[in-house]
Amino acid sequence: MLASGTAGIGLDILPFVDLSKLGGIILKSVTLEPRAGNPAPRIWEISCGVLNAVGLENPGVDALVRDVIPRLGSCGCAVIASIAGQTEDEYARCAEKLTECSAILAAIEINVSCPNVKRGGIEFGSDPDAVSSVVRKVRAATGLPLFTKLSAAVSDIVSVASAALESGSSGLALINTLPALAIDRVRRKPRLGNVTGGLSGPAIKPVAMRCVWECFKATGAPIIGGGGVMNASDAVEFMIAGASAVSVGTAIMRDARIPLRIVEELPRMIAETGATSVSEIVGTLRLDSTDS
Amino acid sequence: MIYGKSAGEYTAGVLVKNEETGKNIHLLAFRIFPSSKNHAQRRVDENSKISNPVSRKHAHGAPPLRPYPGQFYHFLCSENDSFERILRRPLSALDACGWETECTVNAENRSGNDFLLYFLVEIAGVGTQWLCSLEEGSRVDMLGPLGRGYPFVSFLKQAGCGFHTGEVSREPFLQEEISRNRDQKGGCASEGALKNVLLVAGGMGIVPLYFAALELERMGRNYTMIAGFRSKDKLFHGLNSLKGDVRIYTDDGTSGTKGMASDGLSAVDLSAYSVVFTCGPTAMMKAAHFMADAFGVPCYISLTSRMGCGIGLCGCCVVKGAKKNLRVCSEGPVFIASDFFK
Ligand SMILES: Cc1cc2nc3c(=O)[nH]c(=O)nc-3n(C[C@H](O)[C@H](O)[C@H](O)COP(=O)(O)OP(=O)(O)OC[C@H]3O[C@@H](n4cnc5c(N)ncnc54)[C@H](O)[C@@H]3O)c2cc1C
Ligand SMILES: Cc1cc2nc3c(=O)[nH]c(=O)nc-3n(C[C@H](O)[C@H](O)[C@H](O)COP(=O)(O)O)c2cc1C
Ligand code: FES
Numbered sequence: 001m002l003a004s005g006t007a008g009i010g011l012d013i014l015p016f017v018d019l020s021k022l023g024g025i026i027l028k029s030v031t032l033e034p035r036a037g038n039p040a041p042r043i044w045e046i047s048c049g050v051l052n053a054v055g056l057e058n059p060g061v062d063a064l065v066r067d068v069i070p071r072l073g074s075c076g077c078a079v080i081a082s083i084a085g086q087t088e089d090e091y092a093r094c095a096e097k098l099t100e101c102s103a104i105l106a107a108i109e110i111n112v113s114c115p116n117v118k119r120g121g122i123e124f125g126s127d128p129d130a131v132s133s134v135v136r137k138v139r140a141a142t143g144l145p146l147f148t149k150l151s152a153a154v155s156d157i158v159s160v161a162s163a164a165l166e167s168g169s170s171g172l173a174l175i176n177t178l179p180a181l182a183i184d185r186v187r188r189k190p191r192l193g194n195v196t197g198g199l200s201g202p203a204i205k206p207v208a209m210r211c212v213w214e215c216f217k218a219t220g221a222p223i224i225g226g227g228g229v230m231n232a233s234d235a236v237e238f239m240i241a242g243a244s245a246v247s248v249g250t251a252i253m254r255d256a257r258i259p260l261r262i263v264e265e266l267p268r269m270i271a272e273t274g275a276t277s278v279s280e281i282v283g284t285l286r287l288d289s290t291d292s
Numbered sequence: 293m294i295y296g297k298s299a300g301e302y303t304a305g306v307l308v309k310n311e312e313t314g315k316n317i318h319l320l321a322f323r324i325f326p327s328s329k330n331h332a333q334r335r336v337d338e339n340s341k342i343s344n345p346v347s348r349k350h351a352h353g354a355p356p357l358r359p360y361p362g363q364f365y366h367f368l369c370s371e372n373d374s375f376e377r378i379l380r381r382p383l384s385a386l387d388a389c390g391w392e393t394e395c396t397v398n399a400e401n402r403s404g405n406d407f408l409l410y411f412l413v414e415i416a417g418v419g420t421q422w423l424c425s426l427e428e429g430s431r432v433d434m435l436g437p438l439g440r441g442y443p444f445v446s447f448l449k450q451a452g453c454g455f456h457t458g459e460v461s462r463e464p465f466l467q468e469e470i471s472r473n474r475d476q477k478g479g480c481a482s483e484g485a486l487k488n489v490l491l492v493a494g495g496m497g498i499v500p501l502y503f504a505a506l507e508l509e510r511m512g513r514n515y516t517m518i519a520g521f522r523s524k525d526k527l528f529h530g531l532n533s534l535k536g537d538v539r540i541y542t543d544d545g546t547s548g549t550k551g552m553a554s555d556g557l558s559a560v561d562l563s564a565y566s567v568v569f570t571c572g573p574t575a576m577m578k579a580a581h582f583m584a585d586a587f588g589v590p591c592y593i594s595l596t597s598r599m600g601c602g603i604g605l606c607g608c609c610v611v612k613g614a615k616k617n618l619r620v621c622s623e624g625p626v627f628i629a630s631d632f633f634k
Binding site for chain 1: 602608609
């Protein structure tokens with residue numbers, strides 16, 4: 001699947017990626033009202049990763065429902081919309097509006113983990129009670145399957161995950177970017193216009209992997225796993241940790257052909273584990289002491 | 293809105309020339325090959341409303357997309373499977389040959405039906421350092437041409453640009469040209485609105501404007517180029533072979549007139565020009581905009597910003613414009629100056 005935020009919010013991706021060969025596309029998070037996002041610069045590269053602070057710039061849910069989703073009806077993969085907000089009501093109203101597109105949408109992802117906005121986002125995501133009430137409101141507003149996207153920057157991700165699932169989330173999306181800071185030593189200034197940003201890419205893969213594994217172990221819920229997936233081996237590792245689908249974000253910025261390459265190489269990577277299908281390897285991390 | 297934008301393609305370029313032309317500045321030439329468009333692109337070209345007429349024509353093993361002045365390529369600056377330097381680096385095209393155009397930078401590398409792309413790269417960090425230290429024969433992964441270039445009708449046409457829907461109205465001063473061009477069905481009409489163009493370049497801003505100058509020469513148009521550099525060792529020697537009116541300024545007076553491009557700007561009579569193209573430091577572009585505006589002459593600027601995807605997906609390159617956010621990679625890098633300056 002193409003992760004939220006790097007696959008665009010419109011049709012710009014179509015010339016570059018044959019969506020019909022992929023599992024799904026998760027659209028950029030939308031909010032009730034359009035948002036202008038954060039000041040430039042919005043991106044900074046580090047070793048093995050990237051910091052971004054786009055700040056949920058988006059044209060608003062109405063524009064998505066009116067102009068974008070209807071045109072993705074024939075794209076040939078699952079289309080998932082992502083929602084964010086500053087209040088529970090905003091989340092719920094977004095979900096309600098998106099329900100108009102239930103014929104096309106496969107699910108809604110609830111982003112309670114964006115590190116780049118002042119209110120909402122990660123603020124909700126770190127408190128199990130807040131997550132629970134957001135999810136409950138959204139659940140009441142729509143019949144679409146819900147995936148709650150969590151941050152790893154919480155003390156106990158399992159309790160947040162459980163809260164989401166108990167409140168009606170059908171599954172989990174793990175993980176969002178990690179709050180981070182990069183500094184220009186000479187100028188003694190932050191590298192990003194928003195001061196802090198969210199870290200993504202291979203640098204966060206081990207953290208993401210741990211989150212997927214812990215949440216899978218504790219809940220057994222369907223998980224869209226991701227964070228630093230660059231190739232098919234990474235994807236299979238996430239599956240072994242417990243992800244039944246894998247998302248690719250930062251890698252698309254490097255090369256939009258990577259998701260398709262992963263899909264093509266997946267059978268071989270799975271075969272090397274001795275399994276024959278995705279369902280045979282999901283959550284099969286072996287903790288026994290035998291070597292083979 | 294798909295305006296003024298050609299969806300670029302992934303290409304493997306073979307480095308055929310790497311010459312240090314100035315202090316930490318390299319001229320790179322890449323041979324690229326007839327289009328091996330990825331499947332998705334071909335599909336879109338063939339059967340969708342989103343496609344544009346030109347790319348459909350080129351769908352099967354046809355020439356690679358031709359870059360126009362102001363467009364850029366997004367370069368991978370590490371090995372394909374590396375996790376270092378994850379992001380690509382944007383570099384403007386300096387010249388292109390092998391399409392309907394002859395090589396002007398240096399024809400000697402060219403054989404048969406090659407397509408060559410030229411870039412001028414200043415080493416500014418680890419990525420450009422990697423690129424500029426490559427040996428001839430290396431293969432480099434590049435994505436392009438990307439973005440919206442300066443308003444050459446032939447570019448607007450390749451990019452689709454609402455040629456058939458009237459969206460080109462954003463280019464009011466080109467209206468007459470455009471309608472003539474549209475009528476001619478495929479023939480490359482003359483671009484009379486570009487009858488006398490003022491090009492104002494500062495530093496590496498020379499890259500797209502050198503390309504623009506070549507393009508204007510090919511079209512037989514007049515132009516004046518004002519080019520400012522820090523000093524002689526940053527100068528691009530290609531300027532010597534331009535046929536137009538080229539005025540060089542250096543901060544330290546080691547070449548041309550001592551001073552900055554903006555000094556050159558105050559020395560010209562703007563009313564003599566039909567349009568201004570500028571690229572360089574913001575202050576210089578701003579000066580050009582306000583002077584041009586005073587004479588009612590349209591002015592185009594080229595912005596830079598830190599990019600992620602380069603193809604309009606991630607929102608990382610967005611800068612604040614006069615009225616709304618501007619997505620530099622796909623709505624730009626070339627903008628009408630008043631979209632940016634208040
Ligand atoms: C549209 C456009 C066209 C350009 N054309 C040219 C050209 O023709 N010739 C040329 O020499 N340079 C050009 N530049 C600037 C060039 O992209 C940067 O110098 C280059 O990205 C620096 O990369 P680095 O790895 O060497 O530096 P680093 O500082 O190591 O790069 C780190 C990150 O910051 C980004 N970055 C750093 N400096 C810049 C910058 N000035 N602009 C945008 N991103 C930056 C890099 O892309 C990379 O993602 C252009 C920039 C843009 C936006
Ligand atoms: C530029 C950028 C923008 C993003 N925007 C969003 C967003 O709007 N909503 C969201 O839920 N996640 C967003 N993310 C997070 C990604 O979806 C993903 O969870 C994260 O980057 C980790 O995966 P990766 O390492 O594969 O990128 C964004 C990431 C990046 C790099
Ligand atoms: S760099 Fe991604 S939208 Fe411009």
